[in-house]
Amino acid sequence: MRSAARDEIRDALAREFDRLPVPSADVFARTMAVYQAESRLRAPDAPGAGLGGLLARGTTALLLAVLPPVAAETLASNLDLRKGPPGDRGLVPGSVLKVAHLFGLA
Amino acid sequence: MSIPDRELVRRIAAGDQASFAALYRDYSVRLYRYALVRSGSKDLADDALQETMLAAWRSAGGFRGESSLATWLFGICHNVLSHLLRRSREAVASGYVLGTETDPWPGEDGRLDLLEALCRLDEGHRTAVFLVYYQEFSVAEAAAVMGVPEGTVKSRLFTARGWLRRQLQREEYPANAISGER
Numbered sequence: 431m432r433s434a435a436r437d438e439i440r441d442a443l444a445r446e447f448d449r450l451p452v453p454s455a456d457v458f459a460r461t462m463a464v465y466q467a468e469s470r471l472r473a474p475d476a477p478g479a480g481l482g483g484l485l486a487r488g489t490t491a492l493l494l495a496v497l498p499p500v501a502a503e504t505l506a507s508n509l510d511l512r513k514g515p516p517g518d519r520g521l522v523p524g525s526v527l528k529v530a531h532l533f534g535l536a
Numbered sequence: 537m538s539i540p541d542r543e544l545v546r547r548i549a550a551g552d553q554a555s556f557a558a559l560y561r562d563y564s565v566r567l568y569r570y571a572l573v574r575s576g577s578k579d580l581a582d583d584a585l586q587e588t589m590l591a592a593w594r595s596a597g598g599f600r601g602e603s604s605l606a607t608w609l610f611g612i613c614h615n616v617l618s619h620l621l622r623r624s625r626e627a628v629a630s631g632y633v634l635g636t637e638t639d640p641w642p643g644e645d646g647r648l649d650l651l652e653a654l655c656r657l658d659e660g661h662r663t664a665v666f667l668v669y670y671q672e673f674s675v676a677e678a679a680a681v682m683g684v685p686e687g688t689v690k691s692r693l694f695t696a697r698g699w700l701r702r703q704l705q706r707e708e709y710p711a712n713a714i715s716g717e718r
Contacts, residue, residue: 439697440669446650447670451578453568453585458560461586465556465593 541605549596560589563606566671567613573666574659580620587620588613603680607673610681653703657696664692
């Protein structure tokens with residue numbers, strides 16, 4: 431194919447790719463929520479016990495409960511949390527009690 | 537003045553949230569569109585973007601600057617999306633463009649003919665076209681992202697160009713769409 435024809439297709443594709451959607455603000459919010467939760471738990475001075483630890487675990491539990499399944503699974507996996515039995519995604523949006531149980535809060 | 541790639545990633549590895557947010561701001565649209573073109577699913581593109589950014593943060597300490605930041609990020613996105621596609625078992629072909637789902641492409645007439653033609657190609661060809669023709673990666677960089685030999689990328693580009701040209705001619709695609717006339 432001549433280079434001019436190749437350039438024409440390249441330019442036409444680029445114009446159409448430019449019109450593709452952009453990610454919603456919700457994706458950014460979810461990403462930062464996981465980032466902040468993980469950051470807190472990985473911090474060297476993160477409290478592992480006491481009221482501070484309880485609050486940290488509670489915050490993460492609530493976060494896991496409201497995240498979409500994929501994000502919740504990823505976060506739970508990264509935090510080495512126990513998952514549910516096969517067939518059960520383990521952590522699903524809204525399962526506050528289940529998540530809280532994993533953290534020893536219920 | 538923008539921060540050099542290595543310095544930006546170093547700050548991210550050190551836990552600087554503002555740098556992480558800056559990375560998201562600078563690359564989220566490109567990565568999202570890559571995931572969207574490759575998967576044809578807005579949901580998968582959402583998840584791929586989120587997981588790519590988080591994976592980049594977690595592995596930032598290992599970034600040595602041997603490749604560009606863009607190549608590194610797209611490589612992560614490629615692997616994340618491969619994992620998500622396997623797990624979701626969703627069809628790769630773009631149901632959106634082919635009309636089985638709500639059309640997410642904001643074309644003036646509700647559809648984009650050239651994208652529709654592109655989405656009839658398989659995933660590997662679409663990915664090569666997007667990386668080289670839109671992201672302006674070199675063939676070598678695209679090959680690194682996709683984890684295939686450079687010759688494979690060249691072959692896919694050649695095949696895709698010919699296929700697109702034939703499809704668009706067959707469908708009497710408006711001449712000004714290809715010739716560049718506005």
